[in-house]
Amino acid sequence: GENVEQHPSTLSVQEGDSAVIKCTYSDSASNYFPWYKQELGKGPQLIIDIRSNVGEKKDQRIAVTLNKTAKHFSLHITETQPEDSAVYFCAPKGVQGAQKLVFGQGTRLTINP
Amino acid sequence: KAGVTQTPRYLIKTRGQQVTLSCSPISGHRSVSWYQQTPGQGLQFLFEYFSETQRNKGNFPGRFSGRQFSNSRSEMNVSTLELGDSALYLCASSLDTGWEQPQHFGDGTRLSIL
Numbered sequence: 001g002e003n004v005e006q007h008p009s010t011l012s013v014q015e016g017d018s019a020v021i022k023c024t025y026s027d028s029a030s031n032y033f034p035w036y037k038q039e040l041g042k043g044p045q046l047i048i049d050i051r052s053n054v055g056e057k058k059d060q061r062i063a064v065t066l067n068k069t070a071k072h073f074s075l076h077i078t079e080t081q082p083e084d085s086a087v088y089f090c091a092p093k094g095v096q097g098a099q100k101l102v103f104g105q106g107t108r109l110t111i112n113p
Numbered sequence: 114k115a116g117v118t119q120t121p122r123y124l125i126k127t128r129g130q131q132v133t134l135s136c137s138p139i140s141g142h143r144s145v146s147w148y149q150q151t152p153g154q155g156l157q158f159l160f161e162y163f164s165e166t167q168r169n170k171g172n173f174p175g176r177f178s179g180r181q182f183s184n185s186r187s188e189m190n191v192s193t194l195e196l197g198d199s200a201l202y203l204c205a206s207s208l209d210t211g212w213e214q215p216q217h218f219g220d221g222t223r224l225s226i227l
Contacts, residue, residue, distance in 0.1 A: 051213055099161045102158070103148075105155050106155065
C-alpha cells in the first residue's frame with residue numbers, strides 16, 4: 001500500500017519567517033496532492049491541493065510544489081502568523097482507491113511571536 | 114453553505130457496548146468517507162460510501178460498519194466496543210467519487226471507552 005512520510009514532525013519558526021513541510025509518497029499512481037490544517041478540537045481543513053499535471057500552485061501566503069519524478073510535494077507558508085500554528089497533514093491520493101486518503105503522520109507547526 | 118456536520122461531538126461508552134455516529138455531508142455532496150484518528154496510529158481510512166453503496170473499506174475489523182441513506186447522510190456503527198476504539202472519528206464528504214475531488218471534513222465525534 002501507499003507509504004507516506006512527512007518531515008519534519010515538529011517545526012518552530014519566528015513570526016514573519018517562512019515554513020516548509022515536505023511529504024514523500026511511494027505510490028507512483030498518486031495524482032492528487034492535498035494539504036490539510038488541523039487546529040485543536042477541529043477536523044482537518046483543506047488549505048491547498050494540486051493535481052499531478054501542475055508543478056506549483058499558490059494561494060496568497062500558501063503554496064504547494066510537486067516533484068512527481070522524485071515522488072514528493074511540499075507545503076510552503078510565507079510571512080507566518082500566530083494563527084498558522086496547527087498540525088499540518090499531507091494526504092496523497094491515487095486513482096486507485098478513489099476517495100481513500102493516506103495521511104502522513106503530521107507536522108506540528110508553532111509560530112513564535 | 115453549511116459544512117460537514119457530525120453528531121454527537123462527544124460520547125462516552127463502556128466496553129462491550131455499541132455506538133452509532135452520524136454524519137451529514139455538505140449539501141450536494143454524494144460521497145462520504147470515514148476516518149479514525151488516534152495519537153498512535155494517526156488518521157486511518159475506515160470506509161467510503163457513494164449512492165448508498167460501500168465502495169472502499171480500510172483495514173478494520175468487522176465490528177466497524179457503516180451505511181449511507183438516500184439523502185447522502187451516513188452513519189457508522191461500532192459494536193462490542195474495546196478500549197482501543199477510543200478515538201476521534203471523522204467524516205469527510207466530496208461531490209462525487211472522482212479522484213481529483215477534494216474531501217471536506219467535519220469536526221468529528223470524540224469517542225471515549227471506559
